[in-house]
Amino acid sequence: MANVLDRAVGFTCRAVILLTGIALLAILTANVVARYVLESGGFRFAQELPERLFPWFIMAGVALAVQKGGHMAVESVLSRLNRQGARILLLVGHAIIIASYAVLGWEAMGVADIVSIEKSPVLGLSSSYSYYALALGCIAVILTTFALALRVAVIGPEAMPTPDPEETGI
Numbered sequence: 001m002a003n004v005l006d007r008a009v010g011f012t013c014r015a016v017i018l019l020t021g022i023a024l025l026a027i028l029t030a031n032v033v034a035r036y037v038l039e040s041g042g043f044r045f046a047q048e049l050p051e052r053l054f055p056w057f058i059m060a061g062v063a064l065a066v067q068k069g070g071h072m073a074v075e076s077v078l079s080r081l082n083r084q085g086a087r088i089l090l091l092v093g094h095a096i097i098i099a100s101y102a103v104l105g106w107e108a109m110g111v112a113d114i115v116s117i118e119k120s121p122v123l124g125l126s127s128s129y130s131y132y133a134l135a136l137g138c139i140a141v142i143l144t145t146f147a148l149a150l151r152v153a154v155i156g157p158e159a160m161p162t163p164d165p166e167e168t169g170i
Contacts, residue, residue, distance in 0.1 A: 059137025105138030
């Protein structure tokens with residue numbers, strides 16, 4: 001079950017990153033070229049669209065970082081516990097993460113509802129899209145954290161992912 005969740009979340013997040021990354025690159029590059037070619041000084045929509053796409057790009061990356069163990073962690077207590085103690089601490093930590101992201105996602109949906117009447121001046125896009133990205137990103141983190149918790153419960157603390165050294169910048 002954990003592998004199925006990870007594959008589904010990973011595939012979706014990679015697709016979101018690829019699509020939004022290509023769109024951001026294309027829009028921003030076209031706007032730079034247009035500044036020099038067009039008398040208007042660029043595309044008016046090129047300011048608004050990246051603001052709506054970037055949160056999707058970021059939240060997909062957050063969920064992928066959770067899968068790979070790429071978020072910062074303080075493990076001084078964890079390293080001093082025996083295997084069973086480490087398992088319990090990790091499971092409690094995962095439960096806290098799931099609860100926190102559930103609250104954050106719920107609140108993001110509430111804010112999305114409040115700001116849905118705000119529209120961008122050029123494209124007329126609702127301001128709620130960014131908050132939907134946050135809410136869906138929270139769901140992706142919850143699913144990924146749940147998959148990690150399942151592995152820790154069944155296998156033990158050694159099931160926790162360790163990021164590749166080239167991804168940590170160390």
